[in-house]
Amino acid sequence: MVVDSRRVHVYRDGGATDSPVLYWMQRDQRAEDNWALLFAREKAQERNQPLAVMFCLAAQFLGATESHYRFMLSGLAEVAETLKKLNIPFFLVKGNPSELLPRIISLNNIGCLVTDFNPLKPVIEWKETTRNGIQIPFYEVDAHNVLPCREISPKAEFSAMHLRSRINKRLSEFLVDFPALREMPESNFSHPWNWSGIQSVQAASGPSDFNGYEPGPRAATAWMNGFITGRLDGYALLRNDPTQDGQSGLSPYLHFGHIAAQRVALEVSRQEGATVSRQALLEELIVRRELADNFCHYNRQYDSTQGFHRWAKETLNVHRGDPRPFLYTFEQFRDSETHDLLWNAAQRQLVSNGKMHGFMRMYWAKKILEWTNSPEEAMEVAIGLNDAYSLDGRDPNGYAGIAWSIGGVHDRAWGERPVFGKIRYMNFAGCKRKFEVEKYIRQNFGVMMKKLQYQENN
Numbered sequence: 001m002v003v004d005s006r007r008v009h010v011y012r013d014g015g016a017t018d019s020p021v022l023y024w025m026q027r028d029q030r031a032e033d034n035w036a037l038l039f040a041r042e043k044a045q046e047r048n049q050p051l052a053v054m055f056c057l058a059a060q061f062l063g064a065t066e067s068h069y070r071f072m073l074s075g076l077a078e079v080a081e082t083l084k085k086l087n088i089p090f091f092l093v094k095g096n097p098s099e100l101l102p103r104i105i106s107l108n109n110i111g112c113l114v115t116d117f118n119p120l121k122p123v124i125e126w127k128e129t130t131r132n133g134i135q136i137p138f139y140e141v142d143a144h145n146v147l148p149c150r151e152i153s154p155k156a157e158f159s160a161m162h163l164r165s166r167i168n169k170r171l172s173e174f175l176v177d178f179p180a181l182r183e184m185p186e187s188n189f190s191h192p193w194n195w196s197g198i199q200s201v202q203a204a205s206g207p208s209d210f211n212g213y214e215p216g217p218r219a220a221t222a223w224m225n226g227f228i229t230g231r232l233d234g235y236a237l238l239r240n241d242p243t244q245d246g247q248s249g250l251s252p253y254l255h256f257g258h259i260a261a262q263r264v265a266l267e268v269s270r271q272e273g274a275t276v277s278r279q280a281l282l283e284e285l286i287v288r289r290e291l292a293d294n295f296c297h298y299n300r301q302y303d304s305t306q307g308f309h310r311w312a313k314e315t316l317n318v319h320r321g322d323p324r325p326f327l328y329t330f331e332q333f334r335d336s337e338t339h340d341l342l343w344n345a346a347q348r349q350l351v352s353n354g355k356m357h358g359f360m361r362m363y364w365a366k367k368i369l370e371w372t373n374s375p376e377e378a379m380e381v382a383i384g385l386n387d388a389y390s391l392d393g394r395d396p397n398g399y400a401g402i403a404w405s406i407g408g409v410h411d412r413a414w415g416e417r418p419v420f421g422k423i424r425y426m427n428f429a430g431c432k433r434k435f436e437v438e439k440y441i442r443q444n445f446g447v448m449m450k451k452l453q454y455q456e457n458n
């Protein structure tokens, strides 16, 4: 068996049928290093049947913008090109997947449906509705996590420490190399594909709006290689300094599945030297990232204050009526119009680059808690901005990061303060001690230096 069965979740059981296999690609938008596609290929081979890949473009997905769609579609155009060389047709269709899939499956006499793992609510709803509307076997394969989310833990883990200990015990079982995706025998499955709503993925794609980020698996691999050869050594030292280019910058590629986290983990583990940096990167890439999937998978309230732990809800409730030092609307936050130049610079970095530095994301979200009327409003503003502007937004990492910042998820209680209660606090002075705040502001908001002087003197 090419794919470890512990990666596979059976949505709908059923025997083998002599008809084609369809991989409904969602989160793992790549041909190489994709356990779900490898599994679908395996099923097709077992049945001696053709294999096709389909991506269903929903009109609305968690606030994604046109720029995000273009980025994604350009990546998919590359995937389609790679698959074509392997005799695997790729189809892009537009609409609600749970409405389209049963019809497409029936019209094309599909005998087996495979998809990848994604713990986000709209995707789970699509899968559940699809399962109820079809009669064929339907499998979900975790192609996103190094250690399959459902397998590594049966419950929401309380903290990184808890998941880390599970991961460390079993990492070697799952951190294995990927087999190559082998060519399929030629078939006439692609002509004609019995569905009138097929879109041209090439026509739908377009240039990237995101400074420095080119879409697609090729660009993702080049980015990873550049990071490993150029910046991995300094990762442990520089990653928490927002004025430096010290992080890997891989999150957009991981988010769209243009590269497998497992590929990055394998390549990083193979490097010699830089032990501390390698360990630090693997901690973020595996433990923290997979903790976010664990949080969203086992907690359907991941995007609301209802998803916080009891202690956090209680402490935030105690401080619900505390006067807020400042109050801003969504639009004021969006337009970087707070009194705090550091916050404004972070928001500017998000809007203009499509990605905010990781350290600043914590400060950014915590200040939204401090400057809105309630934790509920803070969640709404932070998620709204993150999902609309971040290239890597609409991701479990985003929901977990925001819930950590505003609701103490995966964190512990700290000293009590106004508004925050026992949720960990961050402030401007703390940032000043950690990095060159003025430099970061200049990098993202150069013209406002005069106002910084004003803020510090007052």
Ligand SMILES: Cc1cc2nc3c(=O)[nH]c(=O)nc-3n(C[C@H](O)[C@H](O)[C@H](O)COP(=O)(O)OP(=O)(O)OC[C@H]3O[C@@H](n4cnc5c(N)ncnc54)[C@H](O)[C@@H]3O)c2cc1C
Pocket (backbone or CB within 6 Å): 239, 247, 248, 249, 250, 251, 252, 254, 255, 281, 284, 285, 286, 288, 289, 290, 292, 356, 357, 358, 359, 361, 362, 365, 386, 390, 392, 393, 394, 395, 397, 398, 399, 400, 401, 402, 404, 405
């Ligand atoms: C308020 C807030 C919002 C966030 N929103 C997002 C988001 O929308 N999308 C997103 O991918 N990450 C988000 N994060 C997590 C983290 O900040 C980013 O993953 C990281 O900054 C991405 O940059 P990088 O790839 O250069 O990270 P690196 O430091 O190079 O890390 C490598 C990879 O490890 C993973 N990783 C790193 N830090 C974390 C973390 N704290 N939690 C989970 N995984 C992590 C990511 O997949 C990242 O790409 C958020 C964090 C906070 C506090």
